[in-house]
Amino acid sequence: MLSKERRAQLLEKYPSISDLEKKAHKRMPFVSWEYLQSGTGDEDAVPRNREALRAITFTPRFVRGTIQPQFATEILGQSFSVPFGVAPVGLTGLMWPKAECILAEMAKQYDLPYCLSTVATQTPETVGPLVGNRGWFQLYPPKDPEMRDSILNRAQEAGFHTLVITADVPVPSRRERTTRAGMRTPPKITPQFVWQALTHPSWTVQTLQNGLPRLKTVAHYIESKSMKDVTNFIRFDFRGDLDWDYIQACRAVWKGPVLLKGILHPADAQMAVDAGLDGIVVSNHGGRQFDGVVPAIQALPAIVEQIEGKVPIVYDSGVRSGLDILRALALGADFVLLGRAYLYGVAALELEGASLATEILKEDMRNNMIQLGVESIEQLRELIPLSIKVQV
Ligand code: FNR
Numbered sequence: 001m002l003s004k005e006r007r008a009q010l011l012e013k014y015p016s017i018s019d020l021e022k023k024a025h026k027r028m029p030f031v032s033w034e035y036l037q038s039g040t041g042d043e044d045a046v047p048r049n050r051e052a053l054r055a056i057t058f059t060p061r062f063v064r065g066t067i068q069p070q071f072a073t074e075i076l077g078q079s080f081s082v083p084f085g086v087a088p089v090g091l092t093g094l095m096w097p098k099a100e101c102i103l104a105e106m107a108k109q110y111d112l113p114y115c116l117s118t119v120a121t122q123t124p125e126t127v128g129p130l131v132g133n134r135g136w137f138q139l140y141p142p143k144d145p146e147m148r149d150s151i152l153n154r155a156q157e158a159g160f161h162t163l164v165i166t167a168d169v170p171v172p173s174r175r176e177r178t179t180r181a182g183m184r185t186p187p188k189i190t191p192q193f194v195w196q197a198l199t200h201p202s203w204t205v206q207t208l209q210n211g212l213p214r215l216k217t218v219a220h221y222i223e224s225k226s227m228k229d230v231t232n233f234i235r236f237d238f239r240g241d242l243d244w245d246y247i248q249a250c251r252a253v254w255k256g257p258v259l260l261k262g263i264l265h266p267a268d269a270q271m272a273v274d275a276g277l278d279g280i281v282v283s284n285h286g287g288r289q290f291d292g293v294v295p296a297i298q299a300l301p302a303i304v305e306q307i308e309g310k311v312p313i314v315y316d317s318g319v320r321s322g323l324d325i326l327r328a329l330a331l332g333a334d335f336v337l338l339g340r341a342y343l344y345g346v347a348a349l350e351l352e353g354a355s356l357a358t359e360i361l362k363e364d365m366r367n368n369m370i371q372l373g374v375e376s377i378e379q380l381r382e383l384i385p386l387s388i389k390v391q392v
Contacts, residue, residue, distance in 0.1 A: 001109045002355045010356045014348070017320045017341045017360055024347035029196040029203055032095045034181035036343055038288065040173040045287030045295075049318030052295030056327045058383055061373035069369035070376050071362065075312050075335050076162055076257040076278060078113070078133075082362060083377065084325050085113035087286075087316050087337035088138035088164065088261075093121030093213030096347045097206035103342060104131035106354035115164055115337065118151065119234065121213040123220070128158025136162040138261070140169065141239045141246060147221050152253045154217075163254040164281060165247060168262025170240040173289045203347075244275050251276065259314065262289075264299040266306035269313075279312040279334075286317050286339050297328065304332030322364025329377050330384060 002010065014020055025033055039046035073083040086107060092099040100122040107114035108131050115136040116127050128135060137160035142148045152163065182192065197204040207213070212227070219230050239246065251258050260272045261281035272280050282303055284296040296317035304313060315333035319325060325336045338361075345357030374380045 002352065002359060006352070007356075007359055010349075010352065011359065011363065014356060015360070016364075017344060017357060020341075020344040020348040020353055020357060020360075023349065023353075024344040027200060027202055028095060028347050029200045030192075031178075031181050031183050031196070032203070032347075035091065035178050035183060036095050036340060036347075038175050038177040038181075039286075039291060040175050040177075040288055041291030043177060043287075043291065045284060045291045045293050046318075047287075048295045049284065049287050049297070050320070052297045053318050053324050053327055056297070056331070058330070058372055060371055061383070064373040067370045067373060067375055069366050069374070071365065073335065073377075075314075076259075078161060080113060080134075081111035082358070082365075083329060083334070084319075084336040084338060084361060085136075086115060086342045087283075087339035088115040088117035088120075088136075088166070089339050089343060090117040090119035091121060091213060091215070092117070092343070093207075093210070095343050096203065096350070097210045097213075098122070099343065099346045100127050101130055102346050102351050102354050104135065105351060106358065107134045108132045110355065110358045112358065113162070115162075116155075116160070118217055119215050121216060123216045124155040124158040124160060126216075128155075128160060131159075133159060133161055135160040136164055136259075138164040138166055139250065140166055140234070141242055141250075142221075143237050143239050145249065147237075148250065149253050150221075151217065152250065156255060161256050162278075163250065163256065163258045164261045165242075165250055165258065166261045167242055167268075168264075168283065168285050168289055170242070172235060175288065244271070247275060247277070261314075263303065264294060264296065266302045269303045269306055273307060273310050277311065279314060280307075281314040281316060281337070282333065283314075283316040283337075297331065300328065300331045300333060322361045322366070323368045325361060325365055326368055326372075326380060330380050332381070 071082045073080050086103050100120050103114050104127045113134050113136050114131050115138050117138045118140040137155035215230050218234055222233050257278035259279045259281055260277050262283050263269050263280045269280050282296055282300050284293045300315055312334040314335045315328040316337035319336055319338045320341050328336050342357050345353035
């Protein structure tokens with residue numbers, strides 16, 4: 001955790017997530033940066049998520065005496081210090097070596113959830129002890145039921161509490177920008193690659209120390225350890241054709257809460273509730289899967305209306321500030337996840353950067369809640385009839 005002095009120093013130098021983004025851009029090799037930033041197709045869905053969030057405005061209340069914002073939140077039987085956490089991000093080690101371990105450590109220190117991806121570059125066995133009981137685990141569904149159950153059991157045995165099944169990848173997205181950037185498995189050693197390695201020495205030295213990023217959780221199940229074989233395995237041996245029976249089979253194995261991630265349509269949200277799931281994640285995958293998708297924040301109100309508080313709703317996509325977190329909570333989300341924002345933190349300043357991302361988000365939430373004249377999320381939602389609902 002950052003000391004008071006260090007926190008103040010860093011907040012002065014990097015007051016917002018966009019400052020961490022700029023620093024991360026300088027420290028990350030081109031391919032890693034392009035992979036992190038990319039959407040798909042014409043890349044419209046990524047900025048659309050941001051525009052839709054930014055269009056949500058509030059009517060503040062004043063003359064309310066001292067305002068002391070409270071952040072502590074309960075969700076899915078766990079309490080956290082803040083109503084936000086880290087979204088699952090795959091190929092994490094490509095963006096920064098051991099990023100998963102850094103994020104897990106930060107999550108434990110700051111008492112917020114970290115969701116480890118099936119296609120992360122560290123295993124549940126490595127990350128579980130670092131994250132303590134703050135870990136959530138994200139599943140991309142393997143076709144082989146034995147492998148599915150084995151992955152789920154490994155994650156549970158490593159201490160992960162909540163399962164997040166990702167529904168919004170019926171097919172791998174084309175991500176032309178990442179292809180254009182020369183993303184190959186295994187990486188092709190070109191003069192540009194060598195130049196990138198030389199001009200990003202911190203990333204390169206740490207990558208050499210830790211080994212090239214590998215999808216270790218999945219690599220466990222195949223004999224060949226080559227990146228190409230593992231990637232092909234994922235392409236052909238993971239299910240795009242997810243169905244409710246498969247989800248029930250996961251439910252039967254996982255002892256804790258199960259969330260379905262990537263839901264945008266109220267009818268799908270209702271089906272998740274009817275299937276007995278414990279919550280949903282309203283998300284468009286940060287605009288990376290389908291370029292014609294609705295901005296995730298615009299899908300949120302109808303889902304909140306449909307679900308009527310029966311299960312918690314988590315929101316992600318496009319969140320870059322404490323104000324954005326408030327926007328999602330005001331529209332009825334119970335919790336918020338951030339993907340890219342946390343990777344910017346890690347790539348910019350490693351553990352200090354992940355911690356700083358949390359400090360920035362907390363500070364921005366606190367400041368904006370005082371500005372709004374509210375101490376709690378309940379009070380924030382009371383402002384809705386006056387303002388935001390009409391504008392979304
Ligand atoms: C993702 N996301 C993602 N989701 C998931 O369920 N499993 C995964 O492995 C990944 N991998 C991944 C890689 C990268 C580089 C990004 C940026 C995102 C989606 C992620 O969980 C989340 O939905 C988005 O990141 C949210 O949008 P923002 O916060 O990045 O705008």
